[in-house]
Amino acid sequence: MKQYGLIGKTLSHSWSRRWFKEMFEREGIIDCRYSLYELPSVAGLHEWVAANGISGFNVTIPYKEAVIPQLDEIDSVAEAVGAVNCVAVTDGRLVGHNTDAPAFLETLQPLLQPCHRAALVLGTGGAAKAVGYALRQLGIEYLLVSRTPQQHPHAVSYDDAAGLAASHLLIVNATPVGMYPNVDGIPWPYPHLLGKRHLCYDLIYNPETTRFLREATAAGAHTCGGLAMLERQAQLSWEIWEK
Numbered sequence: 001m002k003q004y005g006l007i008g009k010t011l012s013h014s015w016s017r018r019w020f021k022e023m024f025e026r027e028g029i030i031d032c033r034y035s036l037y038e039l040p041s042v043a044g045l046h047e048w049v050a051a052n053g054i055s056g057f058n059v060t061i062p063y064k065e066a067v068i069p070q071l072d073e074i075d076s077v078a079e080a081v082g083a084v085n086c087v088a089v090t091d092g093r094l095v096g097h098n099t100d101a102p103a104f105l106e107t108l109q110p111l112l113q114p115c116h117r118a119a120l121v122l123g124t125g126g127a128a129k130a131v132g133y134a135l136r137q138l139g140i141e142y143l144l145v146s147r148t149p150q151q152h153p154h155a156v157s158y159d160d161a162a163g164l165a166a167s168h169l170l171i172v173n174a175t176p177v178g179m180y181p182n183v184d185g186i187p188w189p190y191p192h193l194l195g196k197r198h199l200c201y202d203l204i205y206n207p208e209t210t211r212f213l214r215e216a217t218a219a220g221a222h223t224c225g226g227l228a229m230l231e232r233q234a235q236l237s238w239e240i241w242e243k
C-alpha cells in the first residue's frame, strides 16, 4: 500500500482526502491511500515520513513556508514562489514543489481577455505569492493589496486600490475573507466599482460561490471560483508523485 497525505494544523474540513479517495476509485487504483495528518510542527519531518511510510504529501496552512528548511531540495517554481504545497519522497529524499501556482495559471488563462493586462491581488500571504508568480509568467502586471501596505514591498492600501479598479481589470482574492463559516465577508469592499470588463477570481472554494463573486456577477463582471484551481493542484501533485 502506498501512503500519501496532507499535513497541516487543522484539517477537519479538508477536501483533499475525499478528492483522492474518489480519484483512486475512479481510476481503479487499489494500492494507494490518502490520509490527513494534523502535525503540531514540521520538526522531524524525515522521521515522520519514514515512520509512516509516506510516498508523497501535500502541505497546507500554516506549513507551506515553514516546511522549506526541512526539505532536501525544492524545484525552481517553489523557489520562485517561496512556498511548497507538494512534497515528493524518493529514496528518503524530500523534494518540494508548488502546484498552486501552475493550477492558478492554467485555470485563469482560458478566461483572460486582451483587456486583462493589470491585476489587483488582495492579500499578501502564500496564496498571493503563488498568484503573483503565475501573473508574472503570463506577463500581467499586478499590485498586492494589503491592510498594512507599508509592511510589504509592491503593496497598496485598499483605499488606493479603489482608485485603480478602472485600470486593473483582473481582481484576485487571495485572502480568506468570505470563506466558510464567515460567508458574509467580502474582501473587495467596492463592488460598485466593478463592471463588465472586470474578471474577478476568488481562490476560496468553500463556498463555491462567495459573496465577492455574487456581487461581482451582479455588477456584470466575469467570475471564477477556487474549486477548479483546487482540483488542478491536486491532479498536478498526483502527476509529480507518479512520475
Ligand code: NAP
Pocket: 061, 100, 122, 123, 124, 125, 126, 127, 128, 145, 146, 147, 148, 152, 173, 174, 175, 176, 177, 179, 187, 203, 204, 205, 226, 227, 229, 230, 231, 233
Ligand atoms: P493567509 O496567509 O491566512 O492570508 C492571506 C492574506 O490575506 C494575509 O496575508 C492578509 O494580508 C490577508 N487577510 C487575512 N485575513 C484578513 C482579513 N480578515 N481581512 C482582510 N485581509 C485579510 O491565507 P493563504 O494561505 O494565503 O490563503 C488565502 C486563501 O486562498 C484561503 O482562503 C485559502 O483557502 C485559499 N487558497 C485556495 C487555493 C485553491 O486551490 N483554490 C490554494 C491556496 C489557497 P494583509 O495582512 O497584507 O492584508
